[in-house]
Amino acid sequence: MLSQLLSFGGRLLGRGKLSILIYHQVLAEFDPMRPTEPTAAAFEWQMQLLARYFTPLSLTEAVEHLKNNTLPANAVCVTFDDGYLNNLTVAQPILAKYNIPATVYVATAFSQGNNMWNDRIIDLCGDPKRTELNTTQGTTMLHDWPSRLAAAQQLLKQLKYLPVAERLQAVDQLYQLNNATEYAAKMMTPIQVQQLAATGVTIGAHTHNHPILKSLDAKAQQQEILQSKTLLEQLLQQKIEHFAYPNGVAGRDFDEIAVNWVQQAGFTSAVVTDWGYSTASTPLLKLKRFTPWDNQPLKFHLRLLKNYLP
Numbered sequence: 576m577l578s579q580l581l582s583f584g585g586r587l588l589g590r591g592k593l594s595i596l597i598y599h600q601v602l603a604e605f606d607p608m609r610p611t612e613p614t615a616a617a618f619e620w621q622m623q624l625l626a627r628y629f630t631p632l633s634l635t636e637a638v639e640h641l642k643n644n645t646l647p648a649n650a651v652c653v654t655f656d657d658g659y660l661n662n663l664t665v666a667q668p669i670l671a672k673y674n675i676p677a678t679v680y681v682a683t684a685f686s687q688g689n690n691m692w693n694d695r696i697i698d699l700c701g702d703p704k705r706t707e708l709n710t711t712q713g714t715t716m717l718h719d720w721p722s723r724l725a726a727a728q729q730l731l732k733q734l735k736y737l738p739v740a741e742r743l744q745a746v747d748q749l750y751q752l753n754n755a756t757e758y759a760a761k762m763m764t765p766i767q768v769q770q771l772a773a774t775g776v777t778i779g780a781h782t783h784n785h786p787i788l789k790s791l792d793a794k795a796q797q798q799e800i801l802q803s804k805t806l807l808e809q810l811l812q813q814k815i816e817h818f819a820y821p822n823g824v825a826g827r828d829f830d831e832i833a834v835n836w837v838q839q840a841g842f843t844s845a846v847v848t849d850w851g852y853s854t855a856s857t858p859l860l861k862l863k864r865f866t867p868w869d870n871q872p873l874k875f876h877l878r879l880l881k882n883y884l885p
């Protein structure tokens with residue numbers, strides 16, 4: 576009953592507005608080192624709720640509707656960043672079950688079997704065999720999950736805005752200091768990206784190395800943007816139309832230099848991580864997104880509806 580009321584209210588509020596949801600991973604089981612990533616069970620009720628009360632569209636359809644100002648009420652797109660293997664193995668079957676179109680933005684460098692720097696840090700700190708972590712600043716004890724999470728968070732914060740090469744070097748050094756070998760690959764290989772595309776999921780580009788674009792000079796930004804597009808087009812033999820800015824906060828993580836290169840590369844849409852909805856007057860190369868993290872359906876529903884409020 577409440578949900579029906581919300582659905583009705585949502586249809587009124589949600590006219591001409593598009594919400595684009597951001598996901599990264601969908602975990603087969605809860606991971607205490609990644610407490611905010613949805614599990615398969617949570618993702619399933621979220622998709623069920625979208626299918627029931629919202630109007631899920633592919634990004635390509637949504638962009639057409641934005642251009643023509645013909646968006647249906649409660650329009651929503653589902654997107655995933657980075658190219659995690661569990662998008663194929665865990666999320667895709669659920670998306671198919673509820674007939675929900677989705678877009679996965681792939682950072683092409685990681686499909687060569689490397690994990691992203693943040694996952695390498697989280698896996699190292701969350702390794703139950705380790706009881707201490709050596710850093711250049713000393714040794715930290717790792718015991719319960721909160722202490723492991725805190726150690727990982729601190730390292731992530733320290734390294735996030737370093738230039739890519741320095742950041743990778745710092746993570747390599749951390750692995751050496753702790754005598755660590757790489758953990759299981761988490762990203763899709765090129766063949767897995769092809770498999771995902773074959774199920775009907777749209778593949779978008781997300782740069783090659785996932786740098787903070789604003790920290791690069793203009794030429795290097797162009798290179799990162801084009802490289803991911805070209806590699807994916809060669810792999811999938813189709814035009815790659817959609818792009819996601821790494822980290823994605825407009826002004827902080829990228830600026831108009833990147834937007835221009837994205838336009839020149841021929842993308843029809845690009846998404847940011849600034850919250851909110853998009854309308855016919857939102858620039859197509861700066862579509863807004865929104866992360867739903869609630870662990871209860873009603874809260875998720877309300878928060879999603881709230882995203883359509885002016």
Ligand SMILES: [Zn+2]
Pocket residue numbers: 656657781785821822
């Ligand atoms: Zn990303």
